[in-house]
Amino acid sequence: MLQVQNLTRTFGDKVAVDNVSFDVPSGQMTGFVGANGAGKTTTMRMIMGVLSATSGDVLLDGAPLTALARSTFGYMPEERGLYPKQPILDQLIYLGQLHRMSQSQARKGAMDLLERFGLGGRTKDKLESLSLGNQQRVQIAASLLHKPNVLILDEPFSGLDPVAVDSMVELLRERTSAGVPVLFSSHQLDLVDRLCDSMVVLQQGKVIASGTGDALRARAVNRHRITVSPDAGWVRDEPGIRVLDVAGPTAVLEFDDDDARQRLLATALTRGSVEEFAPIRPSLSEIYREVTAV
Numbered sequence: 001m002l003q004v005q006n007l008t009r010t011f012g013d014k015v016a017v018d019n020v021s022f023d024v025p026s027g028q029m030t031g032f033v034g035a036n037g038a039g040k041t042t043t044m045r046m047i048m049g050v051l052s053a054t055s056g057d058v059l060l061d062g063a064p065l066t067a068l069a070r071s072t073f074g075y076m077p078e079e080r081g082l083y084p085k086q087p088i089l090d091q092l093i094y095l096g097q098l099h100r101m102s103q104s105q106a107r108k109g110a111m112d113l114l115e116r117f118g119l120g121g122r123t124k125d126k127l128e129s130l131s132l133g134n135q136q137r138v139q140i141a142a143s144l145l146h147k148p149n150v151l152i153l154d155e156p157f158s159g160l161d162p163v164a165v166d167s168m169v170e171l172l173r174e175r176t177s178a179g180v181p182v183l184f185s186s187h188q189l190d191l192v193d194r195l196c197d198s199m200v201v202l203q204q205g206k207v208i209a210s211g212t213g214d215a216l217r218a219r220a221v222n223r224h225r226i227t228v229s230p231d232a233g234w235v236r237d238e239p240g241i242r243v244l245d246v247a248g249p250t251a252v253l254e255f256d257d258d259d260a261r262q263r264l265l266a267t268a269l270t271r272g273s274v275e276e277f278a279p280i281r282p283s284l285s286e287i288y289r290e291v292t293a294v
C-alpha cells in the first residue's frame with residue numbers, strides 16, 4: 001500500500017497542497033479528482049520525488065520511499081516527456097533499459113504494448129508524426145513497460161478514444177490483479193465511476209473526501225426513490241424530507257434521518273399502494289459533485 005501522509009507544498013505564499021493524507025491500497029485503482037488547480041499534479045510530483053515536499057511523507061508498505069523504490073514505479077507525468085523526434089520503439093527500448101530490463105526484454109515488452117494499442121505497424125515512426133491520441137498511447141506504454149509495482153498516472157485517459165480507453169483499462173486491471181496500487185487523476189468522472197475502487201477528492205489543496213466507493217456512499221445522503229399509486233405529489237407536504245423530484249407516481253427524496261424515512265413509508269402505505277421504495281446508490285461522480293458543491 002502507498003500512503004501519503006500530511007504532504008504540504010507551498011510556492012511562495014501559495015499553499016498548493018495542504019496537509020494531504022490518503023492511502024492507495026494494493027491491488028486497487030484509486031481515482032484522484034478535483035477541479036483545475038486543486039493540487040493533484042503537485043501531489044503526484046511529490047509522490048514521485050520530482051518535486052520536493054515542504055513537509056510530509058510518502059510510505060510504501062510502511063517504509064519511507066527511497067529513490068530505489070521509486071525507480072520501480074510507473075509514472076505518467078502531466079508534461080508527458082518522451083522525445084518527439086525519435087522512433088517510438090527505440091525510445092521505449094531505451095526507457096526499458098533505464099529500468100534495468102535487457103534489450104530483448106524491453107523490445108518484446110514494448111512490441112507487446114504497442115500491438116495492444118494498435119501501433120504495431122508504426123514502431124519506426126517518430127513520436128511527433130503520430131496523432132495526439134496515439135502519442136498518448138505511447139506515453140502509457142512507457143509507464144507500463146517495466147511492469148511497475150506502483151502506478152502514478154496524471155490524466156492518463158485524456159485524449160484517448162474509447163477503444164484506447166478500453167485497452168488502457170485492461171492493462172491497468174492486469175496490474176491491479178498483480179497487487180499493484182494505482183493512482184490516477186482524471187476529470188472524466190464517468191471513468192472514475194467505472195474503474196475506481198476508491199476515490200480521493202481534492203479541493204484547494206485539501207482532501208475533502210476519500211475512501212472506498214462503499215465507505216463514501218455510506219456517508220452520502222439518505223436518498224430514496226418511491227413509487228406509489230396513483231400520484232406522489234403529497235410527499236411535498238411531509239416533514240423531515242427534501243423532495244428532489246416528483247414525476248407522477250414517482251418521487252426522489254432525501255431524508256433528514258431514519259425516523260423521517262419510516263414515517264414517510266408508513267404514510268405512503270396508508271394512502272394507497274407502494275410499488276417501490278428503495279435507496280438510490282449514488283455513483284462516485286454524484287458523490288464528487290455533492291462534496292465539491294459550494
Ligand SMILES: Nc1ncnc2c1ncn2[C@@H]1O[C@H](COP(=O)(O)OP(=O)(O)OP(=O)(O)O)[C@@H](O)[C@H]1O
Binds near residue numbers: 041
Ligand atoms: N511551480 C509552480 N509555481 C507556482 N505555483 C504552482 C507551481 N506548480 C503548481 N502551482 C500552483 O499550485 C496549484 C495546484 O496546481 P496543480 O497543477 O497541482 O493542480 P491540478 O489539480 O493538477 O490541476 P489540473 O487539473 O488543472 O491539472 C495551482 O494553483 C498552481 O497554479
